[in-house]
Amino acid sequence: MAATIVIAGVRSGVGKTTIATGVMGALTRRGLKVQPFKAGPDYIDPSYHQLACGVPSRNLDTWLCQHATVLELFQRASAGRDVSVVEGVMGVFDGHSSLTEEGSTAQLAKLLGAPVILIADAAKVARSVAAEVLGYQQFDPDLNVAGVILNGVGSERHLEFCKPQIEATTGLPVLGYLPRKEEFIQPERHLGLIPTVEGTVARQWYDSIINQVEATMDVDAILKLAQTAKTPQAAPSVYPENKLGPRTTIAVAQDMAFNFYYQDSLDLLTAWGAELAPFSPLEDEKLPANVGGLYLGGGFPELFAPQLSANAPMHQAIRDAVSAGVPVYAECGGLMYLGKSLSDLEGATHPMVGVIPAESAMSQSRLTLGYREVESCTDSPVLEEGQRVRGHEFHWSTLAQQPRPEESVYKVVDQDNRPDGFRTGNVWASYVHIHLGSKQGLAERFVATCAAAGR
Numbered sequence: 001m002a003a004t005i006v007i008a009g010v011r012s013g014v015g016k017t018t019i020a021t022g023v024m025g026a027l028t029r030r031g032l033k034v035q036p037f038k039a040g041p042d043y044i045d046p047s048y049h050q051l052a053c054g055v056p057s058r059n060l061d062t063w064l065c066q067h068a069t070v071l072e073l074f075q076r077a078s079a080g081r082d083v084s085v086v087e088g089v090m091g092v093f094d095g096h097s098s099l100t101e102e103g104s105t106a107q108l109a110k111l112l113g114a115p116v117i118l119i120a121d122a123a124k125v126a127r128s129v130a131a132e133v134l135g136y137q138q139f140d141p142d143l144n145v146a147g148v149i150l151n152g153v154g155s156e157r158h159l160e161f162c163k164p165q166i167e168a169t170t171g172l173p174v175l176g177y178l179p180r181k182e183e184f185i186q187p188e189r190h191l192g193l194i195p196t197v198e199g200t201v202a203r204q205w206y207d208s209i210i211n212q213v214e215a216t217m218d219v220d221a222i223l224k225l226a227q228t229a230k231t232p233q234a235a236p237s238v239y240p241e242n243k244l245g246p247r248t249t250i251a252v253a254q255d256m257a258f259n260f261y262y263q264d265s266l267d268l269l270t271a272w273g274a275e276l277a278p279f280s281p282l283e284d285e286k287l288p289a290n291v292g293g294l295y296l297g298g299g300f301p302e303l304f305a306p307q308l309s310a311n312a313p314m315h316q317a318i319r320d321a322v323s324a325g326v327p328v329y330a331e332c333g334g335l336m337y338l339g340k341s342l343s344d345l346e347g348a349t350h351p352m353v354g355v356i357p358a359e360s361a362m363s364q365s366r367l368t369l370g371y372r373e374v375e376s377c378t379d380s381p382v383l384e385e386g387q388r389v390r391g392h393e394f395h396w397s398t399l400a401q402q403p404r405p406e407e408s409v410y411k412v413v414d415q416d417n418r419p420d421g422f423r424t425g426n427v428w429a430s431y432v433h434i435h436l437g438s439k440q441g442l443a444e445r446f447v448a449t450c451a452a453a454g455r
Helices: 017-031 045-053 067-078 107-113 127-139 155-168 203-216 219-226 261-270 299-310 310-323 334-337 442-454
Strands: 003-009 034-040 056-059 083-091 114-123 145-153 174-179 247-251 259-260 273-279 293-296 328-333 341-343 350-353 359-362 368-376 388-395 397-401 411-414 418-420 422-424 427-430
Touching: 003 017, 003 107, 017 034, 017 045, 017 083, 017 145, 017 174, 017 203, 034 045, 034 067, 045 083, 045 107, 045 203, 056 067, 056 261, 067 083, 083 107, 083 219, 107 114, 114 127, 114 411, 127 155, 127 261, 145 155, 145 219, 145 310, 155 174, 174 203, 247 442, 259 334, 261 273, 261 442, 273 442, 293 334, 293 442, 299 334, 299 341, 299 350, 310 328, 328 334, 334 427
Parallel strands: 003 083, 003 114, 034 056, 034 083, 114 145, 145 174, 247 273, 247 293, 293 328, 328 427, 341 359
Antiparallel strands: 341 350, 359 397, 368 388, 368 411, 411 418, 422 427
16 A cells, blocks of 8 residues: 555645645655645646646545445555555535534545645744644544645744744654745635646646755655554445446537646546547537537536537537537536526626526526535436435525426435425436546446447
């Protein structure tokens, strides 16, 4: 089993992604095969990891997925790698519940048997930071907090007012720091970073972060800590024991507008017999040939609404596929694209594909965010009617008309069974993102549904 380290923060915004990416890059630069992971249901941070490590980053979520599945996903991805680096989510103890560790970075670290490096913000504090670190160290005695990295250090003199007190008070080593530099700050959007697929993240940023990590952090000590991890073995539960031969082709929308997919969801479809054919709703005028199904994930279609609207040949290609009975499964951004229209942040309304009655509009003030438990109102490509699954919702858009119960994809059971999504014939489109490893049989059913339609 690969060496494993978890890089967690005292809260959101303390530089977890920047520091985790820098550590991943520094280890990769040494010739190590690094497997990146992200705790929680984030789609954007993993894109930073992938550029640093050269391999896809994987999501590990202890609320969305069974714990045995989390271990299975971790074990599969880390096999043959030298070291796994897991970036946490929010603060180390934050998760689904206000009174339990469900879905938190702490829960994941304990499940993986991995030591935690805590990122603390020193920007507006000196020796008082030791009190904060001590609180995190003592909050959960079962969590192996093994070291500290400081962010926002102003100078060597500032470091001298922080590091000795932390080490004296907690006994934890301060493994390094990141100085305050404007060049390290990445632009943000919608409470998160901007996906690297949009090309806004320069190679120069990566190089400067990695150089800084090598200069002011003890990479050898970080690697040594990672080698103390004791991760339990897992048996196959959501992946087939042996990969199946191709049974169908599923076209997957992948471009700057649509890029929110869990890597394991895509890999599970492949493992159960799907050939995945990427296509661009932005640039392509037709779908890949002989597809048995369409999968349109989330993203930022609102930023590319004029281009998406102008690509009429793709609209027609999707409408033709729907008319031919091809199963179409869409999440969030995919729902917005398949609807009648999308109104962008400037208020301009753009016609979309029009295969479901959704009319979506961006809101500057209304964020819908959180874990969801949903029950399927119908037999769909991923669930049988009445089956329940856990998912996640994150969007700034609103609908002009909420779906009626008789046309919805799901009942959101933890929100008074409110209806979510639109189902029309062989089209299922919802705001809820589903991890295809969150329940046994989801990916297998998706592939089988598409294979049957193709026949």
